[in-house]
Amino acid sequence: MKLHNTLTRKIEEFKPLQDKIVTLYSCGPTVYDYMHIGNLRKFVFDDTLRRALEANGYKTKHAMNITDVGHLVSDSDEGEDKLEKGAKREGKTVWDVAKHYTDSFKKDVAALNILKPNVSGGPDNYAKATDFIPEQIEMIKILLEKGFAYETPKAIYFDVSKLKNYGELTGQKLSDKEVAVRSDVVTDKNKRNPQDFALWFFTVDRFAHHDMHWSSPWGEGFPGWHLECSAIIHTLLGDPIDIHTGGVDNIGTHHVNEMAQTEAAFGHKLANYWVHCEHLLVNDQKMSKSLGNFYTLVDVIKKDYDPLALRLLFLQSHYRSQMNFSWESLDGAAEFLKKLRAWADLKFQSNLGHKKGAGDSYKEALEHIQSAVNEDLNTAQALAILAGQASLAEQEGANPDKLQPLLERLDELFGLNLSSRDDITDPAKRIIGQREQMRRDKNWSEADRLRDELAEQGIAVEDTEHGPVWSRTDA
């Protein structure tokens, strides 16, 4: 299997540290607001990667965090904590805010058929940052002891000048980076280097009234954003891990700092492969909360789209390409999904008879699909092959005995739930039979009436040379 590694900016053959086991970590959500579908594209990507690994026979150990503390926002000159900001906005406690948006996130990923992490770090296997405070404090201790960190009245910082290859992931020299590009960045005069980042904030000054705080050997406070991932990985998976994923916007700062912390504290690298997902755009601009040009999964559902249509849309592009979202493109994916489902439902219609040889191409198609996925997750190409099979079935029919096993394999890869669909009811089948009789009797008006009746139940009937073929229009 091949993957693009941000560390080398090349597509590399994937080799895990241990035979047949892959340790995988995905940066999770910051639960201060609803996820938008751009966020969700990244989680579909994580899921696709994991499914691909498992389809290749690897056992995965997959962990994901939930950031419920410490992630600073700064849309005023005061860098607030995102959670605190959300709480103020909604008149709730930070803990309530975290819970509300965590629940919402879980609902979203469930609707998109995204697998939960399989290494337990807490409820539903997600690892909340606030559940790993001691582990984070432990890392700070080590970093202070080893001289990679220092204390100021406001915070404990990581000294980036102490780590030789700091920023390796960006391919950019420290001296070339503009400091505080965004005008709203708050800087601490006591920092040794502008790029030094906080490991621990003291609840003083602007954070004096911070609701979430813990005691530490150095004083009351709360952890910096980057630390949680390093600590959670160290605790749940053990570093180095095989693969670390995230969005491209994490490359420059978050992941650079995660790497730095782990390397400095434990003396070895954090991950062998770094895989990053590109952004979803709207009108050629990044979908983001700050621009306000985003849609949530609830928006999608309200417009009567199946969440899996969105999943299919994401799979039709490559994860390293920016994708320009539009409702028109989602329409396209929804139609495509309908077509795939109609194909899957042929497994219930064994009475049809299919041409000899129908289904013989499945094995080869599956191999092609698998190898496309193995080329750095080229799901777009894989789906093109799949579409070819669906089209073929429209001509030669499908072999139900061979179709179901294929659908199961496809679901493992794509998570589109094609193999678990329900048959139509017996009464509906009887109506189809009756209508066929009416057609033979040339009683067209009655036949049409029965067709309308079926349509009301969400069933469309097509008359083929083999007999009537039904498909669902509602699901």
Added chain:
RNA sequence: GGCGCGUUGGCCGAGGAAUUAGGCAAAGGUCUGCAAAACCUUUUACACGGGUGUGAAUCCCGUACGCGCCUCCA
């Protein structure tokens, strides 16, 4: 200033050299009891300029435009 990515038809998007995938949409035709599906056409697709090659959407250089990141973002 630095770093990264992109520019393919009506829309979304694959594609590291010899046929521009696939999905969606629209129009016409064939077929059909009527439909639907299928099939056949059509809807002027590879930003621009150089280079290397028998051959370039694909590799190299440059230009233009766009997007992203450089302590908010997936």
